[in-house]
Amino acid sequence: MSLVFTPTVLTRRINIVFSKGDSPIKTCEGVFKEYKSKDLQKCLLAYVENCAVAVTSDYKMGMHGGYHQAFARECEGNRGVHQAKDGMLMCEKCSALLKCGYNNGKGKPGARIRKIKQTIKDRAHKVLDVEQILSRSELTSNDYEALSNFITTQDKHLSAKGIDLKFRVKSAKDYYEEVQQLAGPTKEKLCGRNGLVPSGDKFLDKFLTLYKSDDSGEFKNSLIMSLLASFVSKASECCNPEYGSKVVNFMLALSTTNAKAFSFVSANLVSMSIRHAGRLKAKRRSAPLVLRTPDDIKKLLLSHFGVIRDRSNDL
Numbered sequence: 001m002s003l004v005f006t007p008t009v010l011t012r013r014i015n016i017v018f019s020k021g022d023s024p025i026k027t028c029e030g031v032f033k034e035y036k037s038k039d040l041q042k043c044l045l046a047y048v049e050n051c052a053v054a055v056t057s058d059y060k061m062g063m064h065g066g067y068h069q070a071f072a073r074e075c076e077g078n079r080g081v082h083q084a085k086d087g088m089l090m091c092e093k094c095s096a097l098l099k100c101g102y103n104n105g106k107g108k109p110g111a112r113i114r115k116i117k118q119t120i121k122d123r124a125h126k127v128l129d130v131e132q133i134l135s136r137s138e139l140t141s142n143d144y145e146a147l148s149n150f151i152t153t154q155d156k157h158l159s160a161k162g163i164d165l166k167f168r169v170k171s172a173k174d175y176y177e178e179v180q181q182l183a184g185p186t187k188e189k190l191c192g193r194n195g196l197v198p199s200g201d202k203f204l205d206k207f208l209t210l211y212k213s214d215d216s217g218e219f220k221n222s223l224i225m226s227l228l229a230s231f232v233s234k235a236s237e238c239c240n241p242e243y244g245s246k247v248v249n250f251m252l253a254l255s256t257t258n259a260k261a262f263s264f265v266s267a268n269l270v271s272m273s274i275r276h277a278g279r280l281k282a283k284r285r286s287a288p289l290v291l292r293t294p295d296d297i298k299k300l301l302l303s304h305f306g307v308i309r310d311r312s313n314d315l
Contacts, residue, residue, distance in 0.1 A: 026081040028091040030069035031059070031098050031113050043124035044068035050127045050162035051120075058097060059116055070116060072097040126150055127162070130169050138196040139176050147173040172199070223250060227269055234270040243272060251277055 034040055048061050048068055062071050076091040084090050090098070100112040130150045133143045151170050155163055179190060179197045191197055214220050226244040233241035243251075255262040255277045266272060292300070 026089050027064065027078045028071065028075055028081055028094055029064050029089045030062070030071045030075075031090075031094050032070055032117060033086055033088060035064075035069045036067055041068060042128070043121050044070075046124040046127045047120045050159055050165055051123050052157060052159050052162070054156070058112075070120070123157070126153070127165065130165065134168060134172060134199070137199050138194075139172070139199055140196060144173065144176050147176070221246075223247070227271065230272075231270050247271065248280065252280060255281075 029035075032040065035044070044061070045068055053060055058073050059070050060073050060075070062069055062075075072091075072093040074093045076093055080092045081089050082092075082095070084095065098113050099109045101108060101110075126146075126149070129146055133139070133146060136143070147169050151166055151173060153162075153166065155166075158166060176197050179187065182190065210219055219225065223246045226246045227250075230241050230243055230247055251262065251266065251272050254265060255274065259274075262274065262277070266274070
């Protein structure tokens with residue numbers, strides 16, 4: 001008889017109870033007292049996404065409790081945290097920045113942090129204003145001035161997303177100027193009776209969004225995109241564009257299947273002509289049997305037999 005010993009694991013639940021004066025690890029909340037307000041959070045979010053803080057600046061952006069907040073550049077996080085008079089938790093570095101004057105610590109206490117907050121709000125409002133302008137259906141002269149003012153922002157003050165926004169703003173500004181240069185009935189037909197310049201096409205915005213966000217290449221390398229590329233080439237007065245492999249295979253298969261359908265598609269998509277398709281077929285067509293050697297014929301038959309054998313095995 002054999003004995004089997006089963007080990008027993010003893011577990012014990014440990015409850016940690018904080019007393020009235022104790023608390024979990026304290027973390028610095030930052031320098032803005034009203035950072036949880038909706039208006040300030042809206043500005044902080046726009047600033048964080050589109051703007052950049054200089055490396056030499058005395059503050060940085062971060063998060064606390066799911067809210068965007070500004071901190072001193074050398075914020076100590078959970079070290080040396082104390083409770084300020086207003087109830088906020090601050091480290092020594094953020095507390096010093098909050099009490100700092102504007103010019104090297106001189107001047108009225110708190111002037112520096114008020115300047116930082118005003119700078120963040122001004123830049124965020126510029127971003128929010130141009131984003132709202134780009135979403136409108138029409139552009140006014142005031143919108144044009146706002147767009148012109150935004151593109152003067154230096155790239156060093158913008159993030160990657162902000163630089164992309166600046167590019168879109170410049171495109172909208174150039175478009176407005178081109179429309180204003182039109183004269184006669186063309187401008188009246190485009191702008192209408194109110195004289196307002198219509199904004200960019202929403203279809204183009206969605207198309208560019210899909211095209212830029214296609215990391216897999218499924219959208220960019222699709223047949224419809226290849227057909228569109230050849231259409232744009234022909235529309236740009238390129239008489240002999242270089243067709244993609246998908247376009248060539250599609251048009252050759254269509255010409256073999258139905259000549260009328262080929263003519264209809266080729267005419268509406270401004271694609272390859274029937275003559276060009278014929279030349280490609282002639283290049284791809286193999287030599288007739290009467291011009292082949294016995295060895296070539298043998299290899300050709302063996303390859304066909306191999307294809308038939310593979311297909312029969314799959315059945």
